Each structure stands twice: as structure tokens, then as C-alpha cells.
Amino acid sequence: MKRPARKPRPRAAEPEARAKAQKPRGRTNAYFTHHLWVLVSSLGQLWRTPFSTLMTAMVIGIALALPAGLYVLLNNVQQLSSGWEDSAQVSLFIERDVAEKRILALADRLRNWEGVAEVRYISREQALAEFRELSGFGDALDSLAENPLPAVLVLRPTPAQAEPAAMGRLLERLRQLDAVDQAQLDMEWVRRLNGIIEVGKRGALLLGVLLAMAILLVVGNTIRLTIFARREEIVITKLIGATNAFIRRPFLYTGFWYGLMGALIAWLLVVGFLILLSGPVTQLSFLYDSQFRLAGLDLVTSLSLLLSGITLGLAGSWLAVGRHLQAIEPE
Amino acid sequence: MIQFDNVSKRYPGGHEALSGVSFHIQPGEMAFLTGHSGAGKSSLLKLIALIERSSRGQVFVDGQNLSRLKNRHIPHLRRKIGIVFQSHNLLFDRTVFDNVALPLIIAGYHQSEVGRRVRAALDKVGLLNRDKAYPITLSGGEQQRVGIARAVVNRPPLLLADEPTGNLDPALSREIMGLFEEFNRVGVSVLIATHDHDLISRLDHRLLTLSGGRLVRDGRTTELAASA
Structure with missing residues (x-):
């Protein structure tokens, strides 16, 4: 702005020159302060x-x-x-007419499968003893002529295998085995x-x-x-x-x-x-x-x-x- | 400083508040604007501060053509204009100091600078000892002086006042006018809208008279007493 030649100013105007000199540094600072x-x-x-x-x-x-x-x-x-899913296990119910030797061989084979961490064999006698103990139907079982329970291979998958899709594939493969009557995932409800x-x-x-x-x-x-x-x-x-x-x-x-x-x-x-x-x-x-x-x-x-x-x-x-x-x- | 070029202002509904107004106020000049209520004084001031835009013609403030000024640049125009209102327009929940400091804070001044300038402005209007008071505790004349301190604290090149003495007794009014003359003496352009003929006829400044939206006279205040 163009101002006319200034007459002597009152003292209020005097600090202006000083203020202008220090403004640039002060402004950004003032911005944050504000x-x-x-x-x-x-x-x-x-x-x-x-x-x-x-x-x-x-x-x-x-x-x-x-x-x-x-x-x-x-x-x-x-x-x-x-x-719970980590503790998921698959029960393989073995056909009744399969000999114990074949079952043990199968168990050995399964131990080498990818995704299988552990295989445990439960013979028909063990299964019966377990059932007798847990169910309380001991007397009823005695009246049967023959052990009605199948042998079981209990398979614990590796943690990586516990993922649903992989588990599904494993189950499919297990079901196709000759000796296997039924393959059952115990932890379906967890999924x-x-x-x-x-x-x-x-x-x-x-x-x-x-x-x-x-x-x-x-x-x-x-x-x-x-x-x-x-x-x-x-x-x-x-x-x-x-x-x-x-x-x-x-x-x-x-x-x-x-x-x-x-x-x-x-x-x-x-x-x-x-x-x-x-x-x-x-x-x-x-x-x-x-x-x-x-x-x-x-x-x-x-x-x-x-x-x-x-x-x-x-x-x-x-x-x-x-x-x-x-x-x-x-x- | 202010230039009106054949300016008209028509409001929606057809009322024409200003028609074909032209004048030029030089930098450093002091002028009064007078006329009956409804003559267009307030409309004219509003065009200068871009509170409203002209319907026709061009307004220049400090060399800037206001009809070409974009809305987002309006704040920067207003920082160059100190406005004194009849109703003071003070913020009543803040102290006198904070009211006067507001234009500086808006403009982004540093804290220490704000303090110095506010005290200088309050000193100028004689209210340095009231800086911690709230506006509500002040008299009408004191409130108006706070309003003036706020208008000048930013050292604007242009000062506008709309009926600044409207509610004040003659003695206080003279005091307020004296303040405006003092600012004018240090180079500030001043335009004061007033209908107080008694007051301005004692002073020797330029006088613009509006009537029915037209500029009917552009002379000196001293001629007013002669013609009255």
C-alpha cells in the first residue's frame, strides 16, 4: 500500500519496523502455538x-x-x-476281518504320511476293555457272543494339517484305504x-x-x-x-x-x-x-x-x- | 484507497440501495458519509468490506478490483480494513485484551508480538488498565473504544466506521471522533458513516452525501453548516 509521507507518529506505531523484521520466523512458530x-x-x-x-x-x-x-x-x-482344533484327531475304524498284522503295517505306512503327527493303535480287545470300563454296560457286553467293536487307528494330524481344507483332503484319502471302514473327524463341531x-x-x-x-x-x-x-x-x-x-x-x-x-x-x-x-x-x-x-x-x-x-x-x-x-x- | 466506479446495488426483490455511485477516496484521506437512514450508507460500507457484492459497476480497495476477488481471498481483504460497528460487536465471553488480540491471532502473529500490539492499541484509546475486564463491565463509550482498538490493532491502511457514535452522548462522540482523526494523522484512510450533523460540522473533512441511493453531494463538512 502506498501511504503519504508520514508525519511524526505517536509512539504506538513505533514498534512496527521491529515487528516486520521478526515476522517470518515467528509465523510458523505462531501457527503451531495457535x-x-x-x-x-x-x-x-x-x-x-x-x-x-x-x-x-x-x-x-x-x-x-x-x-x-x-x-x-x-x-x-x-x-x-x-x-481344541489343535487337538483334533481322526478315528479310523478298521474293517472287522482285517488281520492285526495288516493293521500294524497300515499304521506304519500312515506314520510316514505328510500331515500325520502320530498314529495310535487300539486293538479290538483294548477297545472292548475301555468301553466296558467307561460305559458301565459290562454285563450287557458279556451276554454278546462276540466282541462287536472294531479295531481303531487314532490319527493325530500336524498343526498345519488342522486347517479345514487340508483336513478335508486328508479325510478323503483315508476313506479310500481298503482296510478302513470309516474315517471320522472328532472335532467337526469345533469347525x-x-x-x-x-x-x-x-x-x-x-x-x-x-x-x-x-x-x-x-x-x-x-x-x-x-x-x-x-x-x-x-x-x-x-x-x-x-x-x-x-x-x-x-x-x-x-x-x-x-x-x-x-x-x-x-x-x-x-x-x-x-x-x-x-x-x-x-x-x-x-x-x-x-x-x-x-x-x-x-x-x-x-x-x-x-x-x-x-x-x-x-x-x-x-x-x-x-x-x-x-x-x-x-x- | 477506495474507488467506486458507477456502482449499483440491487437487492433480490428489486430494491435498489445504491445507483450509479462514483467517488474516489485517496490514501490517507478522511471522509464522512452521511444521509438519511435508508439512503444507502450501510450498503456502501458493506460493498467495501465485501459483506455484499455490487450488482453493477466496480469497487476498488487498495488497488484491488473487488468484483474479481474470489471468496476465499475475502479474509485477506478484510484484514486490511479495520471496521468499527455501532453495536461494537465485541465477544462478551472474552476479556478486553482477548477481544483486541483477535485480529492479530487470526493473522497469525507471534504471542509476544500480540501482547505488545494489544497494549499499544489499548493505550491509544486510554483503556490500558482495563485489559483484564470483561466488555459487559464497561460503559458504552468504553466498549466503543475497545471496538476501535480492535479495528486498529492490526494497523490496517483503511478504517471504516458505521455510526460509531450512534449510542454515545456528544462529549463521548467528540472524543471518539478525535481518535479517528488521530489515526488519520498517522496515514490511515478513514471513512465514517454517520447522521450526526452537529458533530461533523465542527470538523473539516470531506463529506459524501447519499440520498435515495445516489451520491447527491461531494464536498466539505464545513459547507454543511453553511447549507443547513
Whole structure:
């Protein structure tokens, strides 16, 4: 700007020259200071209305805790059942007329198969003795003329083999052996359970998507109300030369705080539930002679919970800000 | 500093607030804008700060053609213009200091620089000792002075005022006008919309008179007393 020759200035104008000299270095610095200031002051603003802030954060927290908690529980069940899947075994029921020598030879052959970790032979007599002992039908068995039980080869697959498709192929091969009457996978139901868990996980994901949308709406609506409450302030700052980015900033940070607080509440809720559940679960698994302990929230899950809370908070406020801030102009 | 070239402003609905207005205010000049309410004073000021755009004709501020200025550049235009409102437009949940500091924070000044400039501006309007007060605790004249401090803290080359003495008694009004003259003396261009003839007839500055959206007179304030 071209100014006319200056008359002697009052002292208020005097520091200008100095200020101009130091501006370039100061500005980027000031930019971050400003961001920090907005971050803190938007938290302060929320702090001034603790009740309504807490209500919004609680809604977000509960909405996040539901899918997160479900996910953690399903993970636990899956971990438990994967332990069972490792102990899966295949029972080969041998045709009754096959001689013991041939069965032992077959067992030797099977030990060399890929994917077979161990083969155990249970002769017809052993099977009968075991059955007599376990079933309590001893007297009934005595009345039979002949041992009705077949000899059994119990096959334990290697852990790699426990994967369903590989297991299916192994079973198919076993069934084609001449001496084998029936090949039965004892752990079929574990796979079915796994299938159910997968369905559950997908359900948790869908529930999560739905609740994420709810969070967007909750944050968006809260920010919308804040924008309207501070309408006058927005108009004034626009008149003074504030850019849209400047005006947007405190609202985005408010959304950030809502998301963060909601995620922290969700984390506390899930951890609380797990603590409450872990006692009975430990007791239950003790009754089953199991070492199973309920696994808590690991670092990765915790971090992604925090991150998704923050992302949803920011996205929700972005939606509200984008929609409502443009409309507020000085008149 | 401000140049109007055959500017018209028509509002949706057909009301024409300004028609064919042309004038030029030089850098460093001080001028009054007067006319009855509804004559178009506020519309004219709004065109300068791009609160509204002209329907016809061209407005130049500081050499910039406003009809070609994109919306996203409006904030940078407004930083060159200090605006003083009749209703002060202060933020009542912030201290005097924070109100005056706002333009500097918007412009991204460093913290230490902000403090120095705010104190200088408050000193100028005689409110240095009230920096921690909230606007609500101040009198009308003091609030207006805070508004002025905020308008000049950024050292804009142009100062606009819309009825700055509207709610003040004559003594306070003279004091406020004195402040504007002081800023003008250090090179700031000043345009003040007012209908207070008594007040401006005592001063010797340029006077633009609007009537029914037309510029009907462009002379000196001293002529006002003679014609009245």
C-alpha cells in the first residue's frame, strides 16, 4: 500500500519496523502455538459444561464399547476353540476281518504320511476293555457272543494339517484305504463353532458400522448446536478477516475431544466388563480342567479403538462444520 | 484507497440501495458519509468490506478490483480494513485484551508480538488498565473504544466506521471522533458513516452525501453548516 509521507507518529506505531523484521520466523512458530492453544481452549470450553460433555462422550463410549466388547469376546472364544482344533484327531475304524498284522503295517505306512503327527493303535480287545470300563454296560457286553467293536487307528494330524481344507483332503484319502471302514473327524463341531464365530464377527463388524454412523450423527448434531450457539462470534471473526479454516479449527478440535473421550470411556467399559467376567470364566475353565484365561484388550486393539473414536469425532464435526459454517455470513 | 466506479446495488426483490455511485477516496484521506437512514450508507460500507457484492459497476480497495476477488481471498481483504460497528460487536465471553488480540491471532502473529500490539492499541484509546475486564463491565463509550482498538490493532491502511457514535452522548462522540482523526494523522484512510450533523460540522473533512441511493453531494463538512 502506498501511504503519504508520514508525519511524526505517536509512539504506538513505533514498534512496527521491529515487528516486520521478526515476522517470518515467528509465523510458523505462531501457527503451531495457535493450534496448541485452540486444542487446549476447546477442551476448556467442553470443561465448562461438564454434564453435557460427559453425556455426549458417554453416548459415543457406549456405541464404541458394544462392537469392541463383542469383538474381544468372540476373539476369546476363537482362541479357546483354536486350542481344541489343535487337538483334533481322526478315528479310523478298521474293517472287522482285517488281520492285526495288516493293521500294524497300515499304521506304519500312515506314520510316514505328510500331515500325520502320530498314529495310535487300539486293538479290538483294548477297545472292548475301555468301553466296558467307561460305559458301565459290562454285563450287557458279556451276554454278546462276540466282541462287536472294531479295531481303531487314532490319527493325530500336524498343526498345519488342522486347517479345514487340508483336513478335508486328508479325510478323503483315508476313506479310500481298503482296510478302513470309516474315517471320522472328532472335532467337526469345533469347525462349526468357528463358523458361528465368523458369522458373529461379521455381525460385530456390521454393528460397528451402524454404530459408527450413529456416532457421526451424535457428534455432528452436537457440533451443529455449538455452531448455532456461537453464531455471533463466527460472524464477528469473519468480519475481522478470519478464514474458514480458522473458524473451523475449534469445532474440529471439539470433535476430536469428543471422539477421544468417547474412546477412553469405551476402553474403560470393555476393560471393566472383562474384569467382571474374568472371575467366573476362570472358575468355569477350572471346572473343565482348562488353563484358559480371558484375554484382555491388547495394545493394537486399544490403539485402534482410540483411533476410530478420534476419527469418528473428527469426521462428525467435519460434516457439521462443512454443512453449517458456510451458511453463516455477516449481513 | 477506495474507488467506486458507477456502482449499483440491487437487492433480490428489486430494491435498489445504491445507483450509479462514483467517488474516489485517496490514501490517507478522511471522509464522512452521511444521509438519511435508508439512503444507502450501510450498503456502501458493506460493498467495501465485501459483506455484499455490487450488482453493477466496480469497487476498488487498495488497488484491488473487488468484483474479481474470489471468496476465499475475502479474509485477506478484510484484514486490511479495520471496521468499527455501532453495536461494537465485541465477544462478551472474552476479556478486553482477548477481544483486541483477535485480529492479530487470526493473522497469525507471534504471542509476544500480540501482547505488545494489544497494549499499544489499548493505550491509544486510554483503556490500558482495563485489559483484564470483561466488555459487559464497561460503559458504552468504553466498549466503543475497545471496538476501535480492535479495528486498529492490526494497523490496517483503511478504517471504516458505521455510526460509531450512534449510542454515545456528544462529549463521548467528540472524543471518539478525535481518535479517528488521530489515526488519520498517522496515514490511515478513514471513512465514517454517520447522521450526526452537529458533530461533523465542527470538523473539516470531506463529506459524501447519499440520498435515495445516489451520491447527491461531494464536498466539505464545513459547507454543511453553511447549507443547513
